[in-house]
Every structure is written in C-alpha cells, then in structure tokens.
Amino acid sequence: xxxxxxxxxxxxxxxxxxxxxxxxxxxxxxxxxxxxxxxxxxxxxxxxxxxxxxxxxxxxxxxxxxxxxxxxxxxxxxxxxxxxxxxxxxxxxxx
Amino acid sequence: xxxxxxxxxxxxxxxxxxxxxxxxxxxxxxxxxxxxxxxxxxxxxxxxxxxxxxxxxxxxxxxxxxxxxxxxxxxxxxxxxxxxxxxxxxxxxxxxxxxxxxxxxxxxxxxxxxxxxxxxxxxxxxxxxxxxxxxxxxxxxxxxxxxxxxxxxxxxxxxxxxxxxxxxxxxxxxxxxxxxxxxxxxxxxxxxxxxxxxxxxxxxxxxxxxxxxxxxxxxxxxxxxxxxxxxxxxxxxxxxxxxxxxxxxxxxxxxxxxxxxxxxxxxxxxxxxxxxxxxxxxxxxxxxxxxxxxxxxxxxxxxxxxxxxxxxxxxxxxxxxxxxxxxxxxxxxxxxxxxxxxxxxxxxxxxxxxxxxxxxxxxxxxxxxxxx
Numbered sequence: 001x002x003x004x005x006x007x008x009x010x011x012x013x014x015x016x017x018x019x020x021x022x023x024x025x026x027x028x029x030x031x032x033x034x035x036x037x038x039x040x041x042x043x044x045x046x047x048x049x050x051x052x053x054x055x056x057x058x059x060x061x062x063x064x065x066x067x068x069x070x071x072x073x074x075x076x077x078x079x080x081x082x083x084x085x086x087x088x089x090x091x092x093x094x095x
Numbered sequence: 096x097x098x099x100x101x102x103x104x105x106x107x108x109x110x111x112x113x114x115x116x117x118x119x120x121x122x123x124x125x126x127x128x129x130x131x132x133x134x135x136x137x138x139x140x141x142x143x144x145x146x147x148x149x150x151x152x153x154x155x156x157x158x159x160x161x162x163x164x165x166x167x168x169x170x171x172x173x174x175x176x177x178x179x180x181x182x183x184x185x186x187x188x189x190x191x192x193x194x195x196x197x198x199x200x201x202x203x204x205x206x207x208x209x210x211x212x213x214x215x216x217x218x219x220x221x222x223x224x225x226x227x228x229x230x231x232x233x234x235x236x237x238x239x240x241x242x243x244x245x246x247x248x249x250x251x252x253x254x255x256x257x258x259x260x261x262x263x264x265x266x267x268x269x270x271x272x273x274x275x276x277x278x279x280x281x282x283x284x285x286x287x288x289x290x291x292x293x294x295x296x297x298x299x300x301x302x303x304x305x306x307x308x309x310x311x312x313x314x315x316x317x318x319x320x321x322x323x324x325x326x327x328x329x330x331x332x333x334x335x336x337x338x339x340x341x342x343x344x345x346x347x348x349x350x351x352x353x354x355x356x357x358x359x360x361x362x363x364x365x366x367x368x369x370x371x372x373x374x375x376x377x378x379x380x381x382x383x384x385x386x387x388x389x390x391x392x393x394x395x396x397x398x399x400x401x402x403x404x405x406x407x408x409x410x411x412x413x414x415x416x417x418x419x420x421x422x423x424x425x426x427x428x429x430x431x432x433x434x435x436x437x438x439x440x441x442x443x444x445x446x447x448x449x450x451x452x453x454x455x456x457x458x459x460x461x462x463x464x465x466x467x
Contacts, residue, residue, distance in 0.1 A: 005312065016269060017202045017241020021149070021175065029149065031177045033202035033241055033270065034317070036101065036149050090269045090315040 006056055006083055011095040013052030018091045020047060032091055042067075046079060047086075052095055056083065097336075097375050097384075099147035103176075104341040104352070107136065107153060107167065110160040112185045114220030114462035115208065117247060117282035117289060120156065121355045124466035129345040133163045135365065137170045139342055142370040144174035152179045156344070156466075159186030165194040172199025179204065181245075184230040185223055192233055196240055203234060204243040204272070209252050210262030217454035218251075220462040228266075235267040243270040248299065248321075249289040251453075256299045260306045264314060271314055273303060275321035279353035283412055285460040290440045296324050323433055327398060328405025328421035335383035335407060340374060348373045350380055353408035357417045383407050388418055392426045 006012070014020070017033050028044040030037040039047060042063065049059045060079055064072045086092040109124040131139075140151060151171045158164055159182055168178050179202045180195065195203075207227065209215035215224035234242050244263040252259060256273070263271045275296075278286045291299075303318045310316060322329050332339050332351045341349045347362040348370070354360060360382060363373045374380060382388065386399060393404040405421020413422045413432050420427040 015241070016239065019177075019201070024147075031149055031201075033177075033179055033204070033243060087312050088315065 006080065006087065006094075008055060008057040008060075010056050011052050011054065012050040012056060012059075012083060012087075012092045013095065014047065014050060015086075015091050015093045020044070030091060032089065037091070043082065046082060050083075050092060052093075056080075100143075100340050100374055101148060101338045102150035102152060102340075103139070103143045103148050104152045104154060104339060105136065105139070105167075106341060106343045106352075107131075107155060107158050107164070108160050108344050109156040109466045111155055111157040111183070111463075111465070112160075112221060113157070113183050113208075113223060114464065115247075115281070116218055116220070116285045116460045116462055117249060117276040118463040119277065119280045119282065119352050120463065121280055121353065122284065123355070124156075124464070125344040126467040128467070130161075131342075131344065131346045131365070133166055135346065136167050139346075139365050139370065140167075140171045140174055140176060142365075143340075144171075144176055146371050146374065148176065150177045150179060152181060154181040157183055157185060159184075159191070165191070165198040168195055168200050169198035172201075177201050182206070183219075183223070184227045187230050187233070189233055192237060192240075196237060200240060202241040202243065204245050205231060205234065206245040206247065207263070208247065210246075210255065210259040213454045214252060218247075231266040241270075242266075242268040243272055244268040245272045245274060247276060248273055248291075249276045250291040250295065251289075253291045253295045253299050256302045257306075260302070260316070264310070268314060270317065272317045272319070274317075274319040277319075277322070278412070279356070279408055281461065281463045288460045290323060290436070291321060292441050293324060293437070294441075296321060322406075322409075322423045323437055325423055326425045328402050328409075328424045330402045331406035331409070331421075334403035336374070336380040337384070337403070340370065340380075348377070348379075350383075351408065354379070356408055357411050360417075383418070390418060390420060392428075393420050396426065 019031050020028050021031055022028055028039045030039055049062055060076055063075050063079060067075060083092060108130055109120055110127060158180060171178050178200050180200055181204045184205045207215065208218040212224040216222045234240060244266050246259055246263055248256065276282045276289050282289060303316060307316045336350050341352060342365060343349060346365040348365060349355065349362055360379045362379050363377045389404050393399050405424055407417050410419040410421050411417040414429040419429055422429040422433045424430060
C-alpha cells in the first residue's frame with residue numbers, strides 16, 4: 001500500500017500508468033490515464049530523478065547542486081509542493 | 096492555426112452485452128456490418144499520431160466485443176500513443192488480459208453499475224455483476240496495468256454512495272471515478288427515472304469530499320456532479336473541436352459522443368477523408384469552434400474561456416436550438432426549462448418518498464438494445 005505522506009526518506013517513482021514522452025519542441029509531457037501534464041521548467045528534471053532509488057532528500061540535494069544560485073529553502077518548498085501535487089493525482093508512487 | 100487534438104476516442108463497436116439504462120451511445124446504434132475493419136482503424140491511429148495526439152481511448156459499446164482489440168492496442172502503442180481501455184469487463188479473461196498487456200495497454204477503466212449485485216444487474220439489464228467482480232480480481236493481480244473503477248451515480252444509488260466507494264476501494268484501483276449520469280443518448284430517454292434530488296446531490300458531495308480526504312495519496316477520486324444542479328455549465332469536451340475527436344464504429348468523426356443528435360450537422364468519414372482535414376476544415380468541427388457562433392449572454396461573458404458556452408448537444412436536447420447557451424447555466428435565457436425539470440423532480444420526491452425505484456418495482460425505463 002502506498003504511504004500517505006511524503007517524507008525525506010520516501011523513494012518516489014512515477015505512478016503505474018504514467019509515463020513521460022518527449023514532444024517535438026524538446027519539451028516533455030507526462031501522460032496520465034485521464035490526460036496530460038506539460039512539464040515546464042525544472043519539472044521534467046525533477047520527474048527524471050524520481051526513479052524509485054533516490055529518496056526525496058537525494059532529489060533535493062541533486063537539484064540544489066544543479067541550481068546553486070537559487071535559495072535552497074525555496075528549492076525544497078517547490079519540490080515538496082510539486083511532488084505532493086503529483087502524489088494527489090496518483091502520478092507518483094512510493095516504495 | 097488550430098491547435099492539434101490531444102486524444103482520439105475510438106468507439107470501436109456499439110455491440111455490448113450490457114443494456115444500461117443510462118448508456119451514452121446514440122439511440123441509433125451502428126450495426127456490426129458497418130464496423131471499420133482492423134486496417135482502417137490502424138490507419139486512423141497513424142493519422143492521429145501524426146496529427147500530434149497523445150491518447151487513444153478505446154470505448155464502445157464494449158470494445159472487447161471485437162476480436163482484434165489486442166491488435167488495435169498494439170498498433171496504437173507502437174505509434175507512441177497512450178492506450179486506455181474503457182470496458183465493462185465482460186468478454187475479458189486471463190488470456191485476453193495478458194494479450195492486452197503485452198500489446199502495450201497502459202490503463203484500464205472498468206465500470207460498475209453498483210456495489211450491490213441486485214441493483215447492478217437491474218441497471219445493466221443483464222446478470223453480469225458477479226462475473227465483473229471476479230475480473231476485477233484478475234486485473235488487480237496483473238502487474239503493470241493501471242486500473243480505474245468507474246461508478247455511475249443516479250437517483251437510485253446516490254444514497255448508498257458511501258458503501259459504493261468502499262466497494263470500489265476493495266477492488267484495489269489507483270483511481271475511482273464517480274460520474275453522475277449525463278443526460279444524452281439512452282440516459283436522456285430515461286431521465287425522468289434517473290435525475291437525483293437536490294438533497295441527494297448535496298449529501299453525496301460531502302460523502303465524496305470525506306472519501307477524498309481519507310484516501311489522499313492512495314486512491315485518487317474524481318467526481319462528476321450532475322450539471323442540472325450546477326450554477327454554470329461544464330466545459331463540455333473542453334470545448335467543441337478544441338481537444339478531442341471521436342470516431343464512431345462506422346468511421347464517422349464527431350466532436351463528441353452525442354453530436355449526432357444535432358440534426359443539421361454532417362459528419363465526415365475516415366474512409367473518405369484524412370483525420371487532419373476533418374479536424375482542421377470539416378463543417379461539423381468548425382461549426383461551434385471558437386466564439387463566433389456564441390449568442391448572448393455567452394458572447395460577452397467572462398466565463399466563455401472557461402466553459403466555452405457549455406454543451407451544444409444539451410442545448411439542442413433541452414431547447415431545440417444547438418447554438419443556444421447551455422440551459423444549465425443560471426444566466427441562460429432557457430434556464431427556466433432546467434429549473435422546471437429540477438423542481439418537478441424534487442417535488443415528486445418530497446410528496447412520494449417511494450419514488451426511488453427498486454429492482455422489484457415495475458420497470459418504467461427503456462433498456463439500451465443490442466445493435467443489429
């Protein structure tokens with residue numbers, strides 16, 4: 001059974017029935033059973049990191065390394081809220 | 096430049112072992128002899144992928160009534176399209192399910208007519224519930240297939256929504272869709288027996304909200320309220336000719352499931368024209384695309400970019416004019432027609448508490464038949 005809430009130790013990965021597809025202009029979309037999400041900005045990078053092996057803490061660290069000039073707390077807040085929104089749509093699973 | 100469609104609704108057959116009283120298929124069902132062959136459907140998927148679509152929703156009738164379903168799924172999948180099967184489950188067995196998964200099926204949505212067998216079989220007009228339950232177990236056990244349970248809500252089950260959600264939960268899906276009946280096709284014919292009361296709707300919204308909170312992060316619950324009780328119309332099909340194309344069993348291409356009710360629309364067929372030209376140029380798709388067709392109050396309404404004037408088929412069915420503002424809108428000139436309908440339903444319910452039918456009642460409604 002899926003855990004109810006995210007924690008820094010959770011191992012997120014794409015939910016069953018959800019997959020990423022590249023589109024012509026180089027952007028990505030996340031295909032869901034009932035529709036699509038266009039992945040803007042860093043969303044595609046974050047989703048790529050959700051491979052079931054990295055923890056939420058690992059993903060935060062990786063993004064903080066990728067974007068050293070952005071306030072680390074802001075990165076943390078944005079990633080947590082993004083992952084929670086995906087979780088509510090059942091676009092993410094946790095191991 | 097018209098944006099490309101996002102998804103194809105492939106109504107591959109109108110044949111169905113169920114006879115649901117709220118079926119959204121048109122009253123004039125396409126016969127088996129009219130159905131497109133495998134090769135034509137394959138070409139349609141190629142044209143859809145080339146046009147930039149992402150999803151193919153296989154629906155019917157019952158798509159499993161076609162022996163080539165796994166082949167069709169395989170063609171769509173190999174083109175990179177997301178494949179979704181909308182099914183009653185009847186016709187499925189372990190072997191067929193495995194073949195569909197191997198063909199690349201991404202998601203399966205199975206509808207249940209109720210949580211209780213006697214109600215479910217009554218609404219479906221066929222003894223199918225027990226068999227469907229067994230199939231749901233099979234789907235849950237299969238690895239890698241995303242699963243949604245769909246429940247159709249109406250006057251005769253809305254009071255039991257809490258237990259229906261528990262029932263759906265027990266089937267182990269990632270998603271539960273609770274869709275109130277929309278009044279088109281056979282549901283329009285049977286609307287007198289299906290529309291819930293205002294009290295029922297109010298209670299059901301609270302029940303859904305509680306379940307959504309309880310199951311957050313585990314099961315996603317989508318809820319489609321009955322629009323007769325809404326203040327503003329639904330953005331039907333996300334706008335006419337904006338995101339979706341429906342190909343019916345005979346190859347006619349429609350902007351939605353119900354558009355055939357609009358009498359003066361002519362639909363092109365995939366046998367004669369490519370999807371791209373139908374999407375971009377056909378009279379039926381252009382007819383209510385954009386805002387030029389809109390009457391007041393839509394034309395100057397700030398909500399016109401949110402709901403696109405609502406539903407053209409509903410406007411036609413209720414008012415007789417397909418270009419009228421959707422009458423469920425509280426601002427629509429014909430809104431009184433919906434209000435009268437709703438008032439009638441609610442007053443009948445308050446004077447006759449037994450207006451809820453049971454499977455033992457005499458049957459007043461029309462079951463959807465099998466096509467020829």
